[in-house]
Amino acid sequence: MAKQIQEKGEKVLDFHKIAAIMQKNFIVLVRDKTRIIPLLLFPIFMITVFGFTSGNTPKHIPTAIVVADNSPLSQQLQQDIAGSDIFSIKRLVGTEAEAKKLLDSGTVRVIVEIPPGLGEDVESSQQASVTVIVDESDSSIAVTAQTTLSKIISVESNKIAAQKIISFQQAVGNAGGKLQAEIASQPDSYGVIAADTIAAQSLLVQSKQLTDRTSQALLLSIPPPAVYVVQSPSSANAKDTMNLTANSTYVEQSAAAGPTEAQAAIMQQSSSLVAAASANIGKATVIAAQADSQVKASKSEPAYSENVAVPLYAIHAFATADANTILRPLSYDQKPGYGTGKRPIDFLIPSIIALTIFQGAAMGMGRAVAGEKRDGSLTRVFLTPTSNATIIMGTIFFYVIFEMFRAAFLIGVSMLLFNIQIEGSILIIVLILMIFTGISISIGMILSSMVKTEQQYMGMAMLVSMPSMFLAGVFFPLQAMPKLLQLLAQILPITYAGEALRSVMIKGFGITGIISPLLILLLFLSVLLFTVFMVFKRDIE
Amino acid sequence: MKNIIEIKGLTKKFGNFTAVDRMNLNVREGEIFGFLGPNGAGKTTTISMLTTLIRPTAGEAKIAGHDLATEGVYIRGSIGVVPQTFALFPELTAQENLNYIGKLYGLSDSVIKERSNSLLKTVGLIEHRDRIAGVFSGGMKQRLSLAASIISNPKILFMDEPTTGLDPQSRIAIRELTEHLNKQGMTIVYTTHDMDEADKICDRITIMDNGRIIADGTSEELKEMVHSGYVLEVEVENETKHLIAELKALPYVAHLNQEANILTLTIKGKKDVFYSLSDFFKRRNCQVVEIRRKVPSLEDVFIHLTKKDLRD
Numbered sequence: 001m002a003k004q005i006q007e008k009g010e011k012v013l014d015f016h017k018i019a020a021i022m023q024k025n026f027i028v029l030v031r032d033k034t035r036i037i038p039l040l041l042f043p044i045f046m047i048t049v050f051g052f053t054s055g056n057t058p059k060h061i062p063t064a065i066v067v068a069d070n071s072p073l074s075q076q077l078q079q080d081i082a083g084s085d086i087f088s089i090k091r092l093v094g095t096e097a098e099a100k101k102l103l104d105s106g107t108v109r110v111i112v113e114i115p116p117g118l119g120e121d122v123e124s125s126q127q128a129s130v131t132v133i134v135d136e137s138d139s140s141i142a143v144t145a146q147t148t149l150s151k152i153i154s155v156e157s158n159k160i161a162a163q164k165i166i167s168f169q170q171a172v173g174n175a176g177g178k179l180q181a182e183i184a185s186q187p188d189s190y191g192v193i194a195a196d197t198i199a200a201q202s203l204l205v206q207s208k209q210l211t212d213r214t215s216q217a218l219l220l221s222i223p224p225p226a227v228y229v230v231q232s233p234s235s236a237n238a239k240d241t242m243n244l245t246a247n248s249t250y251v252e253q254s255a256a257a258g259p260t261e262a263q264a265a266i267m268q269q270s271s272s273l274v275a276a277a278s279a280n281i282g283k284a285t286v287i288a289a290q291a292d293s294q295v296k297a298s299k300s301e302p303a304y305s306e307n308v309a310v311p312l313y314a315i316h317a318f319a320t321a322d323a324n325t326i327l328r329p330l331s332y333d334q335k336p337g338y339g340t341g342k343r344p345i346d347f348l349i350p351s352i353i354a355l356t357i358f359q360g361a362a363m364g365m366g367r368a369v370a371g372e373k374r375d376g377s378l379t380r381v382f383l384t385p386t387s388n389a390t391i392i393m394g395t396i397f398f399y400v401i402f403e404m405f406r407a408a409f410l411i412g413v414s415m416l417l418f419n420i421q422i423e424g425s426i427l428i429i430v431l432i433l434m435i436f437t438g439i440s441i442s443i444g445m446i447l448s449s450m451v452k453t454e455q456q457y458m459g460m461a462m463l464v465s466m467p468s469m470f471l472a473g474v475f476f477p478l479q480a481m482p483k484l485l486q487l488l489a490q491i492l493p494i495t496y497a498g499e500a501l502r503s504v505m506i507k508g509f510g511i512t513g514i515i516s517p518l519l520i521l522l523l524f525l526s527v528l529l530f531t532v533f534m535v536f537k538r539d540i541e
Numbered sequence: 542m543k544n545i546i547e548i549k550g551l552t553k554k555f556g557n558f559t560a561v562d563r564m565n566l567n568v569r570e571g572e573i574f575g576f577l578g579p580n581g582a583g584k585t586t587t588i589s590m591l592t593t594l595i596r597p598t599a600g601e602a603k604i605a606g607h608d609l610a611t612e613g614v615y616i617r618g619s620i621g622v623v624p625q626t627f628a629l630f631p632e633l634t635a636q637e638n639l640n641y642i643g644k645l646y647g648l649s650d651s652v653i654k655e656r657s658n659s660l661l662k663t664v665g666l667i668e669h670r671d672r673i674a675g676v677f678s679g680g681m682k683q684r685l686s687l688a689a690s691i692i693s694n695p696k697i698l699f700m701d702e703p704t705t706g707l708d709p710q711s712r713i714a715i716r717e718l719t720e721h722l723n724k725q726g727m728t729i730v731y732t733t734h735d736m737d738e739a740d741k742i743c744d745r746i747t748i749m750d751n752g753r754i755i756a757d758g759t760s761e762e763l764k765e766m767v768h769s770g771y772v773l774e775v776e777v778e779n780e781t782k783h784l785i786a787e788l789k790a791l792p793y794v795a796h797l798n799q800e801a802n803i804l805t806l807t808i809k810g811k812k813d814v815f816y817s818l819s820d821f822f823k824r825r826n827c828q829v830v831e832i833r834r835k836v837p838s839l840e841d842v843f844i845h846l847t848k849k850d851l852r853d
Contacts, residue, residue, distance in 0.1 A: 376626030376628035377629060379594065379624055379626070380624070380628040380642060380689065381645060382594060383592060383593075383594070383617060383624070384645035385617040385618040385646065386645045387614075
């Protein structure tokens with residue numbers, strides 16, 4: 001063992017020699033410009049991509065709103081969406097079909113549907129829902145849009161619920177006050193029913209307290225990021241609504257504690273409180289009615305009924321309503337943009353295929369051209385009466401076929417492992433892949449004409465492949481990146497290949513649906529092929 | 542004999558550097574034509590231009606009757622080239638290499654089969670035909686490269702330093718193969734550093750330096766050209782450093798070189814200076830072991846013409 005480390009007469013570590021080796025490596029590195037440029041640019045690119053993407057949420061997601069209701073609530077919702085910088089409202093349309101067209105063409109990524117009669121439904125204490133349709137192609141956009149919209153809607157819903165409960169609580173207070181005034185003004189007349197009346201009144205007081213807490217809880221839950229949760233002194237008491245209510249305290253917690261869990265706890269709490277309140281009112285109504293009938297039996301005056309029973313009946317609607325309906329007047333409903341049951345992986349596969357082909361074809365050229373340059377076998381080809389076009393096309397045709405097999409293998413594996421469904425035509429997918437492979441190989445050939453060795457080639461290829469890798473939307477959401485990187489993505493062929501593949505594989509589009517990315521890809525192909533013919537020289541200088 | 546290669550004013554510049562400067566040269570059909578010159582003389586650049594790998598900056602050339610500027614395809618069809626690198630496909634077997642290269646020459650499968658069979662026999666690789674070329678030794682690779690270069694049965698074969706870096710057996714084999722091909726009528730353009738080799742196999746030799754031809758002719762003509770005098774080697778017993786200045790001052794000594802106890806003197810004219818020289822050493826009490834007359838080698842010619850400084 002020791003012998004392997006140190007031989008006789010040899011220093012284990014000779015720092016002069018270490019320095020010499022370091023110096024030599026430095027000189028080698030600095031001399032090779034084609035390596036040093038990518039080595040320096042790579043970290044800058046990584047920092048830009050990671051720095052701007054991590055923690056950033058997509059912003060200004062193009063959105064269409066289907067406005068079928070013109071109530072103040074509908075206007076409020078539109079204002080809320082427009083006010084958030086997550087969304088940028090591109091179009092207000094009348095029907096879902098119109099909005100769907102915008103989604104298909106990629107003009108918008110999100111549709112918010114405000115259904116007809118939304119305002120009225122909410123007004124009349126019926127549950128209403130706002131439907132959100134999201135293009136899941138870019139999972140980060142989809143997730144951001146969904147969570148933001150569900151938050152906007154639940155905030156609106158809470159506001160409405162809180163207002164309802166406040167107005168109800170005023171009514172309860174009003175009824176309780178009248179009942180108390182009634183007892184005070186005519187103690188003798190109602191002596192017989194005093195006990196009943198007092199019981200009803202105390203129930204109303206309790207109800208008011210409960211609804212107070214409910215509205216407080218709802219209002220408190222609204223402003224993010226501070227979140228309030230109800231802390232119960234002991235979970236054993238949690239079953240007992242009244243106890244829980246009495247001993248509960250509202251505790252402010254940071255958003256990091258989990259806003260959704262905290263909100264859910266508040267909703268649950270509110271729901272128990274509302275249920276208890278409505279039970280109390282139910283009881284109070286029954287008691288008041290009994291007292292009323294007793295009064296009616298002993299006296300002819302209907303004063304009690306008018307003063308107390310009527311307000312009680314007015315709030316009866318609340319008492320009989322479902323707590324859930326009261327607390328969630330507005331709900332968030334989510335529909336998939338394309339097909340049902342599409343998962344993030346479904347949207348990733350097309351981009352992964354495009355990326356695999358690009359990396360494979362572009363890197364393959366390192367061996368095919370730069371490597372053959374190095375070991376001289378390309379010279380051998382140049383020495384034969386074989387035209388440049390023949391050499392170029394022979395290489396391209398091979399890699400196109402090879403990449404088709406690779407793509408087929410990749411699709412096969414993803415079908416097997418992830419149960420991927422292909423909605424569109426296989427032939428169109430093959431067409432897109434063939435064009436894109438041609439583009440990738442052309443890029444590789446252009447790069448290889450600029451270098452002499454495979455190592456230099458790898459450096460150059462990295463310059464092209466890194467942006468494609470990170471801007472393809474596989475690893476990082478493009479919408480969350482700075483404008484400059486978004487513009488850069490616009491000039492990368494992989495952006496269009498990914499878009500066309502997703503449209504066919506997931507959305508099931510035909511050739512007309514992908515005509516614009518397809519034309520752009522063809523333009524790329526012809527320009528790049530032309531460049532290949534221009535730069536591919538026999539001159540081995 | 543008719544010229545198979547005719548070169549007029551052929552020039553190649555890389556930026557400011559002139560690699561080949563207005564070269565005029567003819568190669569006769571059926572000869573083995575040697576290209577000699579130190580490193581960087583412009584031999585490989587010339588070969589690359591003549592084999593259409595790089596474009597000349599100026600000048601013209603006719604190769605096997607085809608114009609270099611306009612008929613590259615026909616030229617490639619009538620020549621074979623053994624490049625300095627082996628230029629094989631290391632992942633392919635010997636047979637597959639020949640098949641592929643044969644197809645690029647546009648040969649039919651049956652012709653390739655027949656020719657590769659006889660070529661593999663000629664270069665002694667028939668038993669290794671199904672082994673991949675990447676594992677071959679340097680000598681085997683060079684023989685396969687030679688076979689690949691003549692698969693199309695070219696009129697002219699360019700060989701760019703085909704024996705450099707090979708062991709003596711492989712060199713001899715390549716040399717013999719070259720002569721064998723030449724006997725069958727193939728014109729051969731042969732570049733080498735090995736003067737002996739050039740002396741042995743080349744019918745005519747051109748010496749290049751700094752992009753120009755500085756001499757050409759048969760080996761004998763070249764040797765004649767250099768030495769109007771002759772060379773004597775004097776082996777002495779002891780160190781003779783103190784005598785060098787005196788020796789140089791002798792009227793008949795043109796040049797003197799000392800290596801250990803051997804003095805090489807280039808003598809002016811034809812006059813016999815043997816006795817005069819031995820007398821010189823005797824008078825200075827210097828024991829002479831031997832004085833011998835040296836036959837000029839091509840290397841002497843080469844050194845004489847290109848001077849003895851080192852080249853990049």
